[in-house]
Amino acid sequence: MLLGLLLLCSSLPARSDRPQVAPERLIEEVRAFYGTLPPDVGFEAPSEAVITALRKVPRPLFVPESQRDKAWENRPLPIGHGQTISQPNVVALMTDLLQIEPGDRVLEVGTGSGYQAAILAEVGAEVYSIEIVEELARSARERLRELGYGKVHLRTGDGYHGWPEAAPFDGIIVTAAASHVPPPLVRQLKPGGRMVIPVGGRFTLQYLMLVEKDAQGTVSTRQLLPVIFVPLTGSH
């Protein structure tokens, strides 16, 4: 029985009729997610620019062949090397939180598959992205070039020090939370700029940390929950 199951799983055919644009169901799920966000996040609906980007960037081409059938679902997926491609609704929200204007410089620490970089490029950012896993960096570079995102600047190396030559940045995305926010990244954020860091596991999101630098250069953080939390039930 076990062997049968194994064979069944390995022989499931890859669907050849995969759509190359995001199905409407995914877009609706992302919209529905925004509908459940707490007011302090500041978004009731995704921006049109982000929706257009989600539709346009072919997520199936950013995941391994074995995962392609699930790539248009609103879920994170493993991409090898112990890394994941984030859930589309989280990618959308992180992009919106950066409040990108066309031509803004955005630094991404953790390229992964390159999906987030492609979305950022689609909404008009000039993207600088750093990846510490060499193989991921190599495949992301090829993929982005093939898909026409050749203008995304990619570097393989330590993201801790940011990208001083291209600094300051209007926005920074750190795709996986570290134990602390690297001081060089704080320094490379423009006054008025925003940094977004998702905190949680590889397949889940606990909260989004938003670091804001005001015009005077003072830094503050906000912890944004992706769900409304009412602490007390009952008669309170």
Place this chain on the structure above:
Amino acid sequence: MAVALLAAASLAFEVLLMRLFSILQWHHFAYMIISLALLGYGTSGTLMAFFAGGLLRRFERAWTLLAMGFGLSMPLVFLLAEQLPFNPLELLWDPWQWLWLATVYLLLMVPFLLVALLIGISFARYGNRIGAIYGADLLGAGVGALAVVALLYWLFPRQLLPLLAVVALGGASLGAWAMHRPRLALGAGVVALLFLGIVQQGVPLSPNPFKPLQQQLQVMGTRVLGEYSSPLAKLTMVESEQVPLRYILGLSLNTPQSPPEQLGLFADGDAMMAITRFEGDPKSLTFLAWTPEAAAWELLPGKPRVLVLGAGTGMPVLRALHLGAGEIHAVEVNGQVVELMRGPYAAYSGDLYQSPEVRVVTAEARRYARTSDTVFDLVELPLLDAFNAASAGLYAVSESYVYTVEALREYLRRLAPGGLLSVTRWVRLPPRERIKLFAMAVEALQQEGVAEPGRHLLWIRGWNTATLLVRLTPFSSVEVERVARFARSRSFDLAWAPGLSQSQVNRYNRLPQPWFYTAASSILGKERDAFFRDYRFHVEPATDDRPYFYRFFRWNLLPEMVRMRMQGSTFLQETGYLVLVITLLQALLLAGLLLLVPLRLQRRFRQGEPLPGWRQHGYFFFVGLGFMFIEVIAIQLFIRYLSHPVYAVAVVLSAFLVFAGLGAWVSLKVKKRNRRRVAGLAVIVAGLLVVSYPALLHQLIATTHGWPDALRILASLLFIAPLAFAMGFPFTLGLSEVSDRGRLHIPWAWAVNGFASVLGTTLATLAAIHLGLQLVLWLAAAFYLLAWSCWPAVSPKRARGG
């Protein structure tokens, strides 16, 4: 001898599987392993009912093949299970993962089934030597559980797996030789030698790629400097040359200086501890004053005496030294970590653990706090479970005796007048564990006679960690201001301080609402009970009787969890508890399918065969439930005494096997007419012992707390002996009673008992979470009484074969 070797391998495999799962996946699966082993044993009973005849006809061959199958299957099923694409992190997303989990469960059950079948047919074949076989089986099993723990000091789990195969195949060979089957003996011996050849290299392990160590190894320029094995954890020291490690939790965004590079020490491939490079320049350590833990130093006298409970690789020790401590007692539970810091990595850490101010002690945190005769100006509990959750949290809902109200009181009593207790934990959102800790501190202060606990607490919150300062004397307004200034300069918030108003909180790391402050106000106010009742998570204080600091799940969260499952939010991440419930349901389903259904079906093939009645089922069900309840709770109780779950599991399993086995063996000599009376006596003795266990254990801890590990393990074995001895009687007495009533009575007794054992493993923990350990022991005693009231007496109707 052969049986003893095979039994030893089987128990050693059970303990080893727990370690392997902790290394390859996470520690959530310990109960699953106990229950799948029991299911394997139980299923063998069902198979016996069907195939005993055939197996007994070719006994020698069947015996040897089963023994060889058992030996080969241990590494084989493990390697097969590793090939499955099982990833517990995707359980939420991918329904296939549930199937993989069940498949892993069934695969790993196979060796237990084979060895139990082998012992079963040995009993059937050598009815006249049942006592000797039973004795060898239980003694072997008991020794196996303990031996594997000791061996883990010398060998890695990947090497132990083929070694267990060697032991089992050696047993097979010996057995075949004794039965005058030289060819089979030779075959088994040759295969054993082949396995011996791969012990040195070990079998390949594939840890979950999402574990922190595996992720770190992907980073360019990362290399492993060394691997070290012990029963507590597999340690891996890692260096990353091109992308240096920098692991400083809670570091302020305003920190003026980047920290120096570090080495990473991973325990079971999970949580990392960092060794900071120190070359003598104190300026390179300035960053240490920029974490919430440093707040305590605003209030300490010059050259304070500091106790660090959970020193790990020394970050809190380094901080204390850098900030001017006069004397530091650094307590670390894992002696291997201490050896590494004193030996190969001493120079890298600037001889931190050999500094004249530092006294390093290998001990469990709480035991040291209780037994030390020194008083301290600061007792610090750093983020202990960065290490301990990986190595000590064997259970889905982990017990922790470090974070209980009683533990906090013991730490407070270690303080010199005006001394501070500092506890640092993660900020998890929505808030739960910090709030529980605050509630526990309030409770501990009140129990120490403090009238207004709110004046004795200071709470400093960064974006990912928060530190709670507790003192037996109240904080003055000058002191509060000093800490407030510290917090402001680092953009930390005060979540609670005497005299703090709501307008002063939630300024730097802004949460949607000042949740921590409002929770603290409620806990300190009159509405505490209502707050506990109505808060979305379970945040009532953890105590020694309910040592589940990490349990936050409440059933009213479930609808929300289901509704939001596809949003990926860890809002509802309290899955530890749910995994336990799901393990229970899965075990019940599989146990039902494998144990009860086949026997039910068998009736069709054996028309006219007398079947046992409900009294027999009740008897063996309650005996099984009572036994497992006591064994599981004993493991939880002994974690407190033996300081580590692996020791507790090995010692408790081993003691129960050996002494219950002894009881069972003695019970075989009881005359038929006395069986019921002796069973009653055993039930009463076991019941009385069980309900007084926590009190007796408390006494044992108080008397022997200073003893070394080996002596405490011996004391534990002797302490468990009388109880386990008494518990050995009811099952075998019952079996003897029903053995001559029909061919199906024994298989049914075995199956029902197995079913109850599988159920009991998980149910006992769930019950303890809700009722407390003491009450669960009362329940266990009640199950034994219920069992006795169901004593399978022969009614005239049954005797006629109905």
